[in-house]
Every structure is written in structure tokens, then in C-alpha cells.
Amino acid sequence: MxxxxxxxxxxxxxxxxxxxxxxxxxxxxxxxxxxxxxxxxxxxxxxxxxxxxxxxxxxxxxxxxxxxxxxxxxxxxxxxxxxxxxxxxxxxxxxxxxxxxxxPWRAGAFPVVKDLVVDRSAFDRIIQAGGFISANTGSAPEAHSTPAPKHLADRAFDNACCIGCGACVAACPNGSGMLFTAAKITHLANLPQGQPERHSRVKAMVAAHDGVGFGGCQNVGECAAVCPKKVPLESIAQLNRDLFASLFKSV
Amino acid sequence: MSVQQKAVRSTVVKKAIMALTGLVLVGFLLMHMFGNLKVFAGPAEYNHYALWLKQDLLYPILPHGWFIWLFRIFLILCVVLHLYCALRLTQASLRGRGTPYVRRKRKEQTFSVRWLRWFGLLLIALISFHILMFTTGTFTPGFEYQFEDPYSMYVGAFQVWWVFAAYGVFMLLVCFHLRHGFWSAFTTLGANVGPSSRLTLNLLAYFFAALLFVGFLLPATAVFLGWVI
Incomplete structure (x- = not known):
């Protein structure tokens, strides 16, 4: 052709x-x-x-x-x-x-490096702010020692699928990285391992998201429509709920 | 700034403020629409309601005429907060958006969200005009300002073709703004828990937008066509 x-x-x-x-x-x-x-x-x-x-x-x-x-x-x-x-x-x-x-992806937080290559380290800043769980190193724990309800494990998995490609930001008319941030928040908030840092995580990640220059979410839905891993739009609602709850916690 | 302070000042909290103030304003519109529909009940009923609202509501808890001012201050506060957050979020969006695309295709973006901010700005102008006409009596096409007889002001104004036409456009903008705003407010507050709630919230948004459009235009059209005089 x-x-x-x-x-x-x-x-x-x-x-x-x-x-x-x-x-x-x-x-x-x-x-x-x-x-x-x-x-x-x-x-x-x-x-x-x-x-x-x-x-x-x-x-x-x-x-x-x-x-x-x-x-x-x-x-x-x-x-x-x-x-x-x-x-x-x-x-x-x-x-x-x-x-x-x-x-290339066009967003204020993703400057073009050359031709079609953009710098996506803004995503790393968000993950560094709290997109992890703190665990002692050592041998891997027995998988069944911390049971997780099936429907929550499924929801966590749907969001853990995010590969951090940045398509959500590229598609967003506001250059917002909310779907990416929400995917990590929702992934960890639905698992027992994510609970100890749940409130501090959401505050730190949202602060980092705004700090690196992403725009705010307007619930347009273009992000979820282009997501290659089908991270759902409702994850952003989970992020919002968690953030509001966290504002009343001292952590 | 601490993480807590940054989180409190975040885009998500600004959106929540917009959602709450927006829903208050939707509530006000529903009440306003209900009041306007009293045109069909005749001058006595309409004027009685209007004067009760402006003078006697919440009396004797509040002295005569206090409620309306407290309510106006509350509404102005909501509008100011809504506008302030909108401007700050728009600023963040312009920065977040970066260089524009040469070609861009959108599938999810609706007409109402595409024009949300512009319609919002236009609405400030149109609401100011509305207040100058019926509240302050600065501008009175087709009627004379009469505090005791708002029915005659309503009927007089909507007999003028261009007032009726401008009102139609005004309400259309309100309803488009509200179409996205209603769904977005509930989503921002966390109500979008899955695909079915997304559908429900969007259908409710269409319903309320249509309800307000019909509810506001019905009495105005009746006056314009001479069914109500």
C-alpha cells in the first residue's frame, strides 16, 4: 500500500x-x-x-x-x-x-526531546511521591498470607494494568495526568498492602501531579477512551473520594 | 508548603468546590423555575409568592426582608467561588495543554464540555443583564419597574420579541453548561462508581438540562404568544 x-x-x-x-x-x-x-x-x-x-x-x-x-x-x-x-x-x-x-504527545508536562520523543519523567515524579508500598525487603511473603476479596483484587488488577505510556495526558484537552495517577491510587487502595499509606499516598501523589505541571481533570473522558489498557474513568472518582477522606486524616 | 496544604489547594479540591457551588446553583435554578411557572396561576398568586419570597420568608426568625439579602449574599458567594476555581483550573489547563496539535480527533468530548468555559463566561454577562432588568430595574424594555407587581414586569418583558429571543439563547447556554456540569459535579464528588453510574449520571444531566429549559421557556413562550396576559 x-x-x-x-x-x-x-x-x-x-x-x-x-x-x-x-x-x-x-x-x-x-x-x-x-x-x-x-x-x-x-x-x-x-x-x-x-x-x-x-x-x-x-x-x-x-x-x-x-x-x-x-x-x-x-x-x-x-x-x-x-x-x-x-x-x-x-x-x-x-x-x-x-x-x-x-x-508527539503534546502536554506542558511532557516536553518534546526530539521529533516524536517526549520526556515523561513527570510521571516518575508522581510515582516517587507515593505510588508504592513500603515493605521490608527479604524473601517474598506467602501469597495467601494476606487474603484480598476477589472483586477488589480484580479492580486493583484492572488499574495495575497501566503501563504509564502517557496516552491519557496526550488525549486530555487539559493535559491532565489524573487517569494515570488514579490508576495507581485505585490499584493500591483496593489491596490490603496499600492500606497503611492510603491517605498519605493520595495527598502526596495529587500534590506531585499538580506540581509537575499537569492540568486538572474536567471529566471529559478522552483519557479512558484512548487508554491502551482500558483503565476505567471511574478510577478518577475513586481518587477523588480517597483524597477528600484523606484531608481529614493527620497523615 | 506541607503535603496537606498542597492537597487542600489541589485541582481536585478546586473541582470539588466547583461541584458543590454548581449544585447549589442548580438547586436555585429549580426553585426559580418553579416560581416562574406560577405565571400560569395568575397575577395574584404570582405576586403573592414573589413578595412573600422578598419580604416574609423565614419571618419571624429573621426580620422582614432579611432572608432575600442573606440568600443573595450566599448565591453571590457561590458564583464567586465557582468562578475563582474555574479561572484557576483554566490557568492550570492552559499550562498543562502545551503546544496545540496540528490534527486532533475527539470522540468523547461533548459539545457542552467543549464550550463549558466560554458559556460560563457568557452566562455571567447574561445573568448581570437579567439582574439589571428584573431586580434593579435599570433596564426595562416593555415594562415599568414595579416592586409590588412583578407579574406585570414578566408579562411586559416577554411580549418584546428580542427579549424573548435573547432569553431563549440565555436558557440554552444555561442548559448546555449544566448538561456537563451536573454529570461532572457528581463524578468529581466520587459518585461515578462504574459504567452504569456513568450512564445514570449522564441521563440525569440531560434530564435536568431539558427540564430547566422547558420549565423556563414554557411561561415565557405562553406570554410571547399571548396565551397569558
Whole structure:
């Protein structure tokens, strides 16, 4: 298939970027989106041009490293019916002769490093603030020593699925990282292990979220719609409930 | 600042303040709509209700005419808090949004949330106009300001075509603002516990928006068409 790509090119974080047009003639419909970008880069390198910088790692849709905005939606989620990341989006979902815009995540808290690569360390700041449980190191405890009710364990798991790709922020009209923060809050708040730090965690993570420059949530729902791991919107309501309760606790 | 202080000043708490003040204002609109519907009960009934509201409500706990001022101060406080939080959150959103996309596709975003902030700002202007007409009597198209006879003011005003048309637009903006606001307020306060509550809250938001639109437009339309004089 033949496609026309319009790719955001930006030399470094301080440079002014712009969309550049490229044409590819022999794209196979079985290629993943990243394989197609690899093909473009091979082509660019052979011709002595600068390859397009983009992030990728596992290419199995589980690591959270890749992610670009394709035809206006994060991971091209509005192009295919399958909830997955850019690396598992296949070219068969695009028409022959399609014009495809490729842009980096755009958010105040995610500055562009180069081309399609953005700095997502703002997410690390949020996790560092409290997205963990404090446990003594040593041998792993017996799995059944702390029973968790099935429905709560399921809810925790649905939220633990978050791979931190940043699609929620990219899709949010407010550049809010609430779905990411809420996924970790909901994951830990539904498990017995998360209880001792439940109140201090939510306060610290929300403070960190606002502090690193994310916007506030407006309950639009674009975040959950593009999430490759289907983290539900109601997790944000759980974060809110936990935060309000925590404000009356001294921890 | 301590973590507690940062959490108290967070976007989530500002949203909660917006939710609570917004719901108070929805409650006020429902009460206001009910009052307007009394136009159908005739001048005596309507004026009696209006004067009771302005002079006798909560008497003798409060002296004559005190309730309305306490209530106005409370409503103004709600509007000011709602607006202050909205401005601070908008500021955070503009910073959070960063460089705009060249192409952007939205699926979940509704018309009402897309225009929420702009409609909110327009509403301040329209509400001020509304107060200048019926409360202070500064601007009186089609009627004369009469404290004792608000029925004649209502009927006089809505016989003027452009007052009626502007009112229709005003109420449309209110209802669009409320459509997203109602669902968002309950979600912010933690009521969105699953897909079915998301559906319920959204349906309730549509219901209340439609109810208020019909409830406010019904007596005004009746006056405009000459069914009520």
C-alpha cells in the first residue's frame, strides 16, 4: 500500500518544530506502525537524511515506551477497534493512499526531546511521591498470607494494568495526568498492602501531579477512551473520594 | 508548603468546590423555575409568592426582608467561588495543554464540555443583564419597574420579541453548561462508581438540562404568544 506521512520534526527541545511530508510506496498491511516508521527511517538514512526519532522497546504492547498521536488520536486508538499501543497498531487499519499525521504527545508536562520523543519523567515524579508500598525487603511473603476479596483484587488488577505510556495526558484537552495517577491510587487502595499509606499516598501523589505541571481533570473522558489498557474513568472518582477522606486524616 | 496544604489547594479540591457551588446553583435554578411557572396561576398568586419570597420568608426568625439579602449574599458567594476555581483550573489547563496539535480527533468530548468555559463566561454577562432588568430595574424594555407587581414586569418583558429571543439563547447556554456540569459535579464528588453510574449520571444531566429549559421557556413562550396576559 501507498501512504503519505506528515511527521512532526523537531531537532531538539528548544528548536521550533514543523510537519514534514514523506511518501512510502511499499508498505505492507501486516506491518506494525513502528515497523512502517522503521521503513521510513531506513529510507531516510539511505538518502543521507536524519531519521525520525521515536520511542519504542518491547513492541508487544506491554512496556509503555512507545506512543505517538496518529491522525489526531493517541496510539491511533480511533483508527482501530483494538485497545493497544502504537507498536501493535497495524497498517491494515489504514486505507491505501491514506494521509497519516504523526505527532508527539503534546502536554506542558511532557516536553518534546526530539521529533516524536517526549520526556515523561513527570510521571516518575508522581510515582516517587507515593505510588508504592513500603515493605521490608527479604524473601517474598506467602501469597495467601494476606487474603484480598476477589472483586477488589480484580479492580486493583484492572488499574495495575497501566503501563504509564502517557496516552491519557496526550488525549486530555487539559493535559491532565489524573487517569494515570488514579490508576495507581485505585490499584493500591483496593489491596490490603496499600492500606497503611492510603491517605498519605493520595495527598502526596495529587500534590506531585499538580506540581509537575499537569492540568486538572474536567471529566471529559478522552483519557479512558484512548487508554491502551482500558483503565476505567471511574478510577478518577475513586481518587477523588480517597483524597477528600484523606484531608481529614493527620497523615 | 506541607503535603496537606498542597492537597487542600489541589485541582481536585478546586473541582470539588466547583461541584458543590454548581449544585447549589442548580438547586436555585429549580426553585426559580418553579416560581416562574406560577405565571400560569395568575397575577395574584404570582405576586403573592414573589413578595412573600422578598419580604416574609423565614419571618419571624429573621426580620422582614432579611432572608432575600442573606440568600443573595450566599448565591453571590457561590458564583464567586465557582468562578475563582474555574479561572484557576483554566490557568492550570492552559499550562498543562502545551503546544496545540496540528490534527486532533475527539470522540468523547461533548459539545457542552467543549464550550463549558466560554458559556460560563457568557452566562455571567447574561445573568448581570437579567439582574439589571428584573431586580434593579435599570433596564426595562416593555415594562415599568414595579416592586409590588412583578407579574406585570414578566408579562411586559416577554411580549418584546428580542427579549424573548435573547432569553431563549440565555436558557440554552444555561442548559448546555449544566448538561456537563451536573454529570461532572457528581463524578468529581466520587459518585461515578462504574459504567452504569456513568450512564445514570449522564441521563440525569440531560434530564435536568431539558427540564430547566422547558420549565423556563414554557411561561415565557405562553406570554410571547399571548396565551397569558
Amino acid at each position: 501507498k501512504i503519505t506521512l506528515k511527521v512532526w520534526r523537531q531537532a531538539n527541545k528548544d528548536a521550533k518544530g514543523s510537519m514534514k511530508t514523506y511518501r512510502l510506496d511499499d508498505v505492507s498491511e501486516d506491518m506494525s506502525f513502528l515497523e512502517m516508521l522503521d521503513m521510513l527511517n531506513e529510507d531516510l538514512t539511505t538518502k543521507g537524511g536524519e531519521p525520525v526519532a521515536f520511542d519504542s522497546d518491547c513492541r508487544e504492547g506491554i512496556c509503555g515506551m512507545c506512543g505517538v498521536v496518529i491522525k489526531g488520536s493517541a496510539h491511533g486508538r480511533y483508527e482501530s477497534p483494538i485497545a493497544t499501543t502504537t507498536c501493535q497498531l497495524h497498517m491494515r487499519y489504514f486505507a491505501d493512499g491514506a494521509v497519516i499525521e504523526v505527532e
